[in-house]
Amino acid sequence: MKKLLIILPAYNEAKVIGSVLKSLASFAPKLAVSTKLVVIDDGSKDDTATIAQKNHAIVISHVVNRGYGASMQTGIEYAKRTQADYVITFDSDGQHFPEDLQAILSVLAKNQADIVVGSRFLQTNPIPTLRRVILIASNLITFIFFGVWVTDSQSGFRGFNANAINKLRLTGDRMEASSEFFAEIKRHKLKYKEVPIRVRYTAYSLSKGQKNTDSFSVLLKLIYKLFQ
Amino acid sequence: MFFLPVQIIFFIFIIFAVSRAILRFKDGKIHLGALLFWLFIWSCATLAISFPNKTSDIAKLLGIGRGADVVIYASLAVLFYLVFRLHVLIENFETKLSQIIREVALKNLK
Numbered sequence: 001m002k003k004l005l006i007i008l009p010a011y012n013e014a015k016v017i018g019s020v021l022k023s024l025a026s027f028a029p030k031l032a033v034s035t036k037l038v039v040i041d042d043g044s045k046d047d048t049a050t051i052a053q054k055n056h057a058i059v060i061s062h063v064v065n066r067g068y069g070a071s072m073q074t075g076i077e078y079a080k081r082t083q084a085d086y087v088i089t090f091d092s093d094g095q096h097f098p099e100d101l102q103a104i105l106s107v108l109a110k111n112q113a114d115i116v117v118g119s120r121f122l123q124t125n126p127i128p129t130l131r132r133v134i135l136i137a138s139n140l141i142t143f144i145f146f147g148v149w150v151t152d153s154q155s156g157f158r159g160f161n162a163n164a165i166n167k168l169r170l171t172g173d174r175m176e177a178s179s180e181f182f183a184e185i186k187r188h189k190l191k192y193k194e195v196p197i198r199v200r201y202t203a204y205s206l207s208k209g210q211k212n213t214d215s216f217s218v219l220l221k222l223i224y225k226l227f228q
Numbered sequence: 229m230f231f232l233p234v235q236i237i238f239f240i241f242i243i244f245a246v247s248r249a250i251l252r253f254k255d256g257k258i259h260l261g262a263l264l265f266w267l268f269i270w271s272c273a274t275l276a277i278s279f280p281n282k283t284s285d286i287a288k289l290l291g292i293g294r295g296a297d298v299v300i301y302a303s304l305a306v307l308f309y310l311v312f313r314l315h316v317l318i319e320n321f322e323t324k325l326s327q328i329i330r331e332v333a334l335k336n337l338k
Binding site: 058059060061062063064066067070073074078171 | 322323325326329330332333334336337
């Protein structure tokens with residue numbers, strides 16, 4: 001049976017990580033693969049790691065906070081070392097629906113793409129207006145910098161097959177890693193596809209998500225990357 | 229040759245700066261390329277302070293009003309470039325730091 005790792009980067013998510021893991025654990029048996037939940041505890045100051053362990057997740061802990069990109073890289077490195085067939089990244093703040101895993105996995109299993117991006121914009125979703133504007137601007141920046149057009153460049157809901165897992169080389173530690181994925185797609189000529197996903201925003205997840213003011217520092221880091 | 233008090237103060241500062249660069253090179257804290265770079269910068273500064281009228285000649289050549297303006301524009305360009313290089317260096321350190329933290333995290337798992 002193929003091995004799927006569901007990677008959840010988490011920073012101070014003690015309030016919701018338990019329920020997110022429970023919902024994933026109850027849905028996972030419906031996927032026709034052997035599934036493991038992997039929480040990347042990015043230097044959390046609360047009980048994120050303990051709660052994740054109690055919910056039977058594999059927990060990999062950074063001693064200090066390094067950022068979303070660094071957490072993704074740790075998850076992907078773990079996938080490489082354990083020879084996972086598929087990786088799907090999933091937000092740990094309760095924004096994503098486990099049911100959407102099936103759509104992503106289906107594309108990977110049929111070998112229709114190396115990377116599948118779950119897009120919030122391919123169906124109607126309740127995205128706050130300012131967040132929507134920034135996400136569209138991010139898509140434009142991704143296109144200008146990396147020549148790849150996607151409808152949701154900042155989506156944390158992505159699937160990868162073994163080919164993508166082995167080829168991805170990410171260097172951005174923080175939120176610029178979201179856009180960096182697309183540079184890697186272009187560099188390695190990976191096949192990518194988007195599928196529609198649903199999202200739910202709560203006051204909690206909005207406060208935890210990418211701050212609108214982070215966008216400027218992300219842009220600066222992407223400019224530096226061009227010069228590296 | 230007669231030097232103004234301000235020129236003497238600058239010369240003293242330059243001697244101090246050059247001595248720091250040489251000492252850091254001897255300690256192994258900076259490499260030869262960096263030492264040569266700073267010696268070049270301080271040599272240019274020494275020449276500019278010793279022969280301030282020459283900066284006016286350079287200014288005329290470039291179409292800039294005053295010699296002092298040439299020095300300021302050149303200094304700003306060098307400073308911006310150095311700041312940019314420092315940012316890139318810091319980003320590289322951040323990446324390496326994350327690599328170390330990752331290895332520790334994965335080792336602790338096993």
